[in-house]
Amino acid sequence: MRFGNIAAPLRRHGRLLAVCGLSVLLHAAVIAWLDTRMSAPLPLIGNAPLAVRLAGVAPAAPPAPAPPATPAAAPATATPDLPAPAPLQADAPAAIPLQAAAAQPSPAPAGGGVAAVEMPSRYRVAVPPSASLRYEVRGGAGSAGEATLNWETDGVGYRLAVDGILGDIESEGATDDAGIAPRQARYRQGAGSAGIAFDRERGAIVLESLGRxxxxxxxxxxxxxxxxxxVGIGLADPDQMQDTVDLYxxxxxxxxxxxxxxxxxxxxTTPLGAMETLHLAxxxxxxxxxxxxxxxxxxxxxxxxxxxxxxxRTQVIKQIVRQPAP
Structure with missing residues (x-):
């Protein structure tokens, strides 16, 4: 009886333990299933996921130490030796004194619209006396007409007209420390003409036909x-007529x-006889x-x-008429 009484509770407890163990196993299975579902990535709706990549940035190099300051030596300036002016003949016009200067860029004048140019060298210039010249023009087939050059000056102002292989041009102006200084010139072209004006104060040449x-x-x-x-450069100092002569x-x-x-x-050889000349091109x-x-x-x-x-086309002198000095 004692053993029977003890076995009955054990059987009841064994069933209870079996039920509890089965419950524990069921809960563990459910927890494992839920863990698997939660760890899976959720599906995205719409655009594909963005991939972001971070690039390594090299650290900036430290600035190099500044070199110690040293006093700059003053640039040496050389003064060119200027050629002495050639002696002038007694009846030659007086030369305008000029100091030969190397070409320097010319700054654009105020107001804009004008590009800077490199200025040619300056020369000593003597104003030529008044003269009228007549030429015969020779073409490929022989004589082709006549050309003229009329130069009038009082040493201050001038008027010039040329009609020949250079075209039909009239010019008037004055003189300054650089020689002849045109104020305006007109180029005849067929039935029309084109003019230019030298605006010395503004430092510009006005091209009237182009409007600029x-x-x-x-x-x-x-x-x-x-x-x-x-002509004036040769009159003032023939030694300037070497190598090249630049004119703007x-x-x-x-x-x-x-x-x-x-x-x-x-x-x-000319209709006036043989002449010694200086040839420029x-x-x-x-x-x-x-x-x-x-x-x-x-x-x-x-x-x-x-x-x-x-x-x-070539034009060769056939008459020179020198005007008396004013």
Whole structure:
């Protein structure tokens, strides 16, 4: 009886323990299932997930230590030796004193619209006395007409008219410390004409036919006065006529430095007889050659123009009339 009484409670407790163990196992299974479901990634709706990558940034290098300051040496300046002016003949016009200076960039004037240019060298210039020149023009087939150059000056102002292989140009102006200083020039082209004006105060050359301006420069010339400026340079000091001569020239379509190469002495034949000359040439699309005669006051006694199409025209002196001094 005692063992029977004890076995009955044990059986009851065994069933209870079995039920509790089964409950524990069921709870563990449920917890494991829930853990699996919660750890899975949730599906996204809409756009794909963005991938972000962080790039390593190299640390900035520390600034290099500044070198110790050392006193800068003052640049040495060399003063060029200027050639002494050549002695002038008693009847030669007085030269305008000028100090030869190296070319320096010219600043654009106030107001804008004008580009800076490199100024050519300046020369000593003597104003040529008044003279009228007549030429015969020779083309590829022989004589092709006549050309003229009329230069009038009182030493202060001037008037110049050329009609020949350079075109039909009228110019008027004055003189300054750089030689001939045009105020305005008119280029006749067929039935019309184109004018330019030299605005010295504003430092501009006004191209009237284009309605705009370009930079002016000291000693600037037009297409006619460039001849007489070359004459004045030779009159003032023949030693300046070496290597090249640069002139800043304004024309209806713009302005530029025109370089004349000094080719040397040359004896030419003219209707006035043989003459010793200095031969200069300007290269370019419209090439120009000039023969200046020192024995004739450095006047241009022969000119030759080569057009872009290769045609050549030459004008040769046949008469020189010198006007009396005012």
């Amino acid at each position: 301006s370009v930079q002016d420069a000291t000693g600037s010339q037009d297409g006619a006065t460039l001849l007489m400026q070359l 020239v304004g024309r209806p379509d713009g302005a530029a430095v025109e370089r004349f190469q000094v080719l040397g002495r040359e004896r030419i 300007r290269a370019g699309k419209a090439a120009l050659e000039v023969w200046l005669a020192p024995g004739q006051g450095w006047l241009p006694v022969q000119l030759r123009a080569t057009a872009p199409d290769g045609s050549v």
